[in-house]
Amino acid sequence: MKKIRLTVAQALIKFLNNQYVEFDGVERKFVAGIFTIFGHGNVIGLGQALEQDAGDLIVHQGRNEQGMAHAAIGFAKQKFRKQIYACTSSVGPGAANMVTAAATATANRIPVLFLPGDVYATRQPDPVLQQIEQFHDFSISTNDAFKAVSKYWDRISRPEQLMTACINAMRVLTDPADTGAVTIALPQDVQGEAYDYPEYFFQKRVHRIERRPATKEMIQDAVALISKKKKPILICGGGVKYAEAAAAFKLFAEKFNIPFGETQAGKGAIIWDHELNLGGIGETGSLAANTIAKETDLVIGVGTRYTDFTTSSKWIFQNPEVDYLNINVAAFDAYKLDGVKVVADAKAALEVLTEELDKIDYQSDYETQIKDAKDKLKAEVDRVYAVEYTGEGFVPEIDDHLDRAVLEEFNKVTGSCLTQSRVLGVLNELLGETDIIVGASGSLPGDLQRVWRAKGTNTYHMEYGFSCMGYEVNASLGVKLAAPDQEVYTFVGDGSYMMLHSELPTSIQERKKINVILLDNMTFGCINNLQIGHGMGSFGTEFRFRDKVSGKLDGGFVPIDFAMNAASYGCKTYTVKTVDELKAAVIDSKKQTVSTLIDIKVLPKTMIHNYKSWWRVGVAEVSSSQKIQEVYKTIRKNIDQAREY
Incomplete structure (x- = not known):
């Protein structure tokens, strides 16, 4: 048996360079590269290995460990989980910074490989810089925090353990039913230890992502249920995208005249103006989808996790005769809501179901209801896109949340009268069919799911499984790496931008242009709406100075020049207070070759509120x-x- 003497770090890099996936007969390299922030826990281990021979791995220099890991998530999500990045950090705070991102990856079922440095396996010297000492258990380090948010976790305390750890890491990373964050903790002494690895460990491995078929019995159960129902509704979940099943989903809907609503992850699999596309469904759903949902007698969930936003806290499906049919590659999700289970690949299951239902000439009983709902949705979206602040005659849904004194104060500070819904309308008009929008948290995901018209397929990229503030800007870099020939637009609020935008300068460094659309309302607007809508006042959610008299955070608004901030990184920037300025900024930003930021001053509490949901x-x-x-x-x-x- 031929062997190769390498350090643990060198062997890991060599292994990662030889991993491939095959899907529908197409083979591609699985690990595109690695995001790094070097410290004493990884720079002379993994860092040395990468300097010596990175192979085909592209090495990116991150600015914040959480931020760079969000970029890795954005990349893998945009690639439909068929290609990934790894992320490495030092011991202690560097590793801890990645825990939030690992949770984001796992909540969204997105594969990312985390390679945090760790304390000495020999425990000599102890305690090393940045080491957490637990008096009751010396085996615990910061990296144990990853256990709660990883789908697979391991620590390499001996060089030979790397082999089984790597194989199991690939097992989970390429499993469509059980993927998420994978963490391999690397003690800094072990990274540099040498071992005679068998040559076969480094052979090319092709991990085939299989289309799991549904069993005959599952299909029979599904057909029996559907055949008894008159008013079904489909839910297009993220699994439709990841399984590349949009065409099969659309054909199924068309053949049997079944309308569909979209989850945040599924939105954009099919363009907005398809006659059966009712838009977002649930708490942040559209007028059309939520109207039909109230009366449906069968919910056919395809590739959805049935979050509380999708089901409106298990409330929106009001028909007492409603049943659930769950098509999902993960048995865990297929079992939800006590539904009839089809545990299978979405495309494979839908194709067989289409054949079987065609044999019995199944058709839903919808007549004009779908068209009526679509027409009302179109009129409603047109309406909210046109709303402008005049001091009176505001959108009824927004009136309950308005404090006109606050609006007047904001206008005085900023000079802006822009409403959030009007801004979205202008952007929806100006952005092209191939332009990708990215978002994650605050009020924007709700507004976008309710009214954004996705004109091109797979141009709507929303992280809402973890709703992680700080994802937006950083993930956009990953999206751009995944789709270098498309314009990428980050939709982010001021609160989320301030929380984390570390990879914006990285986009400048990499010459990967992203466009940040920053809506500044000087407020954690989403949560401000939540508290007001539930009987509270504005408490601790507006960005205000501490008043010298009251001693509370109820002084004037705190103005911030976000354009100046981004300009310091090298971005082309714009400050916007009117519709004309917004249009001019978007048009000019398209001509730029560097990343851009449009700082839009938007009146607080002017987002879009819920439609028939709870x-x-x-x-x-x-x-x-x-x-x-x-x-x-x-x-x-x-x-x-x-x-x-």
């Missing part, structure tokens, strides 16, 4: 506020109407 949140059962008492009564009523499993 979201269950914890509300005080006892309160001195009459408003909160009334909200609690409503919540208890809705809980009684919701499904309990």
Whole structure:
């Protein structure tokens, strides 16, 4: 048996260079590269290995460990999980910074390989710089925090352990039913230790991503259920994209005249103006999808995790005769809501179901309801896109949240009268069919799911499994790496931008242009709406100076020049306060070759509110506020109407 003497770090890099995936007969390299922030826990281990021979791996220099890992998530998500990046950090704070990103990857079922440095396996010297000492257990380090957020976790305390760890890492990273964050902790002494690795460990491995077929019995159960139902609705989940099943999904819907709603992950698999596309569904759903959902007698969920936003806290499907059919490659998700289970690849299952339902000439009983709902949705989107602030005659859904004194104060500070819905309307008009939008948190994902018209397939990239603030800008770099020939637009609020935009300068360094659309309302707007809508006032959610008299954060708004911030990195920037300025900025940004940032001053509380939906949140059962008492009564009523499993 021929052997090769390498350090653990060198062997790991050599192994990663020889991993491939095959899907539908197409083979591609699986690990595109590695994001790095070097410190004493990895620079002379993995760093030395990469300097000596990185192979085909592209090495990127991150600015923040969480930020670069978000870029890796954005890349893998845009690549439909068929190609990934690894991320390496030092011991301690560098590793801890990646835990949030690992949680984001796992919540969204996106494969990312985390390679944090670790404390000495020999425990000599102890304690090393940045080491956490647990008096009751010396085997614990910062990296143990990854266990709760990883789909596979391992620590390499001996060189030969690398081989089984790597094989198992690939098993999970390429498993469509069980993928997510994979963490291999690398003690800094072990990284440099040498071992005689068998040559076969470095052979080319092709991991075939199989289309798992549904069993005959599963299909029979599904056909029996569908055949009894008159008003079904489909849910297009992220699994439709990852399985590359959009064509099969669309054919199924068309053949049997079944309308569909979209989850955040599934939106954009099929363009917005398809006659059966009702738009987003659930708490942040559209007027059309939520109208049909109330009456449906069968929910056919395809590749969805059924989050509380998708089901409107298990409340939106009000028909007492409603049943669930769950088509999902993951048995865990197929079992949700006590539905009939088809545990299979989405495309494979839909193709067989189409054949079997065609044999019995199945058709839904919808007549004009779908078209009526679509027409009302179009009119509603046109309406909110046109809303402008005049001081009166505002959108009814927004009126309950408006404080005109706040609007006047904001206008005085910024000079802007722009509403959020109007801004989105202008952007939707100006962005092209191939332009990709990226988002994650705050009020923007809700507005975008409700009214954004995805004109091109797979141009809507939203992280809403973890709703992680700070994902937006950083993931956009990963999206651009995945789709270098398309324009990428980050939709981000001021709060999320301030929380984390570390890879914006990395985009400059890499010459990978992204366009940041920053909506500044000087508020954590989404949560401000949540508290006001549930009987509270604006408490701790607006960005205000601490008042010298009251001692509270209720002074004037804190203005920030975000354009100046981005310009310091080398971005082309714009400050926008009017529709004309917005249009001019977007048009000019398209001509640029460097990353851009458009700082849009947007009136607070002018986002779009819910359509026929409800979201269950914890509300005080006892309160001195009459408003909160009334909200609690409503919540208890809705809980009684919701499904309990």
